[in-house]
Amino acid sequence: MRDITYAQAINEAMSEEMRKDDSIIFLGEDIGVYGGAFGVSRGMIEEFGEERVRDTPISELAITGAAAGAAMNGLRPIVEIMFSDFMTLAMEQLVNQAAKNRFQFGGQGSVPMVLRAPGGSGTGAAEQHSQSLEAWVAHVPGLKVVIPSTPYDAKGLLKSAIRDNNPVVFLEQKLLYRVKGPVPEIEDDYSIPLGVADVKREGKDLTIITYGRMVPRCLTVAERFAEAKEADIEVIDIRTLVPLDKKALIDSAKKTGRVLVVHEACQTGGFGGEIVSTIVESDAFFYLDAPVKRLGGLDVPIPYNPQLEAQVVPTEEKITAALRELL
Amino acid sequence: MKLPKAVHKELYYKMLLTREFEQTAAKLFIQGKVHGTAHFCIGEEATGVGVCSALEKEDLITQTHRGHNQGIGKNMDINRMMAEFLGKETGYCKGKGGCMHIADFSVGSLGANGVVAGGMPIATGAALAQKYRKSEHITVCFFGDGAANEGAFHESLNLASVWKLPVLFVCTNNQYGMSTSIKKSMNIEDISIRATSYGIKGIALDGNDVVNIYQETKKAKEHVKEHGPMLMVLNTYRWMGHSKSDAQLYRTKEEVEQWKEQCPIKRHRAYLLENGIFTEKELDAVQQEAADAVRAAVEFAENSPEPKIENIFDDVYAD
Ligand SMILES: Cc1ncc(C[n+]2csc(CCOP(=O)(O)OP(=O)(O)O)c2C)c(N)n1
Ligand SMILES: [Mg+2]
Secondary structure (H helix, E strand, O other): OEEEEHHHHHHHHHHHHHHHOOOOOEEEOOOOOOOOOOOOOOOHHHHHOOOOEEEOOOOHHHHHHHHHHHHHOOOOOEEEOOOHHHHHHHHHHHHHHHOOHHHHOOOOOOOOOEEEEEEOOOOOOOHHHOOOOHHHHHOOOOOEEEOOOOHHHHHHHHHHHHHOOOOEEEEEEHHHOOOEEEEOOOOOOOOOOOOOOEEEEOOOOEEEEEOOOHHHHHHHHHHHHHHOOOOOEEEEEOOEEEOOOHHHHHHHHHHHOOEEEEEEEEOOOOHHHHHHHHHHOOHHHHHOOOOOEEEEEOOOOOOOOHHHHHHOOOOHHHHHHHHHHHO | OOOOHHHHHHHHHHHHHHHHHHHHHHHHHHOOOOOOOOOOOOOOHHHHHHHHHOOOOOOEEEOOOOOHHHHHHOOOOHHHHHHHHOOOOOOOOOOOOOHHHOOEHHHOEOOOOOOOOOHHHHHHHHHHHHHHOOOOOOEEEEEEOOHHHOHHHHHHHHHHHHOOOOEEEEEEEOOEEOOEEHHHHOOOOOHHHHHHHHOOEEEEEEOOOHHHHHHHHHHHHHHHHHHOOEEEEEEOOOOOOOOOOOOOOOOOHHHHHHHHOOOHHHHHHHHHHHOOOOOHHHHHHHHHHHHHHHHHHHHHHHOOOOOOHHHOOOOOOOO
């Protein structure tokens, strides 16, 4: 193992798969010599050339659709959308075309593509560059949805996403790009299957179910509770929203009897509601010692002012308070 | 360039097959045998038939919602088309797509589209794959005059032109997008001039002259292989309403009648007779053949099983 950043892990996953499979091409705005808006693809155009690492015009709809068309015709494209907010411009091709293709044509073809896009607040980029829109895409049958929280998961999950025969929306977390973590050596070709949650911390008193950049934050809070001998908290990282590892969530809820769901996205209509329903509709309901609680972002756009920005998503304080309510 | 007799027969037969198919489909609606809607291309048969007949099997197409002529042109099986129209298990999409979503990957159709201009980025990507794989084949992207005002049109033509992709953009200009005349939706009369903005070649053709469309498509294919995308506008007219329900208050009967005089099938027939390529009797036989094929397709479709709800989750995801 060595420590690399989340961004580097993503770069390695793409590069290693591209070395092995020449049907993989990579499309996006400024992904070439510029290296992508967040530097994720640095060095890739030098290695793979302009045919495979293609700088595109600023045309989110066309590049997403072109990826779908190329996927229907034998390639395995990866698309980088500069900010996940701009999925809104690509939505038609993603939702009506890529996601529907196989079903609506009676199983004739498939659309093996990955749409990578960074989401989340915390960079001062304000309303139009900070959203967490995962619930939008998780709502669409035909799409798979992944949000990794560590370099290890990012690399392993992206490899699976690239090898998957379906359109996969791979949502990266801007604030995690520079975070380092242990990842196996390059020669060690590991992958992480989509649809398997990960217990990031074992505990017996309460389960936090979360994903993305809220994972490290919840872990910090859980450690504090352990140090203070206040509670032993389990932290589950769902890692993929679709497919969802329902069993892992239900089993943990049964074990601890108390559940807090945390995500950065606005609470109303957020994926947390889906997680809560998964638990309360199952037999875990009979094991619960407290109501299942959600802690999402406030139902407001992400504001610019840094103090405001920090306050509209679950903070350590808010998570702590929510835990105390449940314990 | 004189066309071989067999090509003339193919063009004539496919146009008749399209018309027969749609007239029959329209009757099935009236009889209450079909739910949903359909968009008929009667009057526009020469466009899809002329273009697709000039292609090879490995050339790809993306179709519009008004694309029976395109599918038949590309040699789709009308039994499975009709079965899909009736929502049957044996249909091209196992009854899940309906006639707005007919596709046959095996003959090079990447499918019709329910979203105006929805196929344009897809065609661009299919051509990207062709170029990447150094294929000798091209992709033809059908779209309407209405679609030419969508953002997808601009993004796709621009992307295809900067990457010099082998895609032929074919605009079926039937003068209207639903009720809206192109006079109200664009400030130009000749849509092909938009090609200039992308630095590509654009041509406008009589969309009811199947022979010329066939010949121009052959040339366009060579152009596209060598120079990248091209815009070909086929000016034609839709005889029927936009879809099942359309009172057609936005146009006059006289206008429709004038265009009916330009019937692409009648014109081709006259050409074939004048040039002594076929006799009346031979052409009547072709017509009979088309009618018989459509009758058989209806029989096939009506005798086919309904899809089962147990299979509803099939094909949401690929393995
Ligand atoms: C994005 C989108 N907007 C609107 C519609 C509804 N609609 C279906 S066909 C059509 C007209 C399209 O006009 P044109 O592209 O000229 O094709 P035509 O129907 O004339 O063949 C409209 C508005 C749609 N299907 N998709
Ligand atoms: Mg039109």
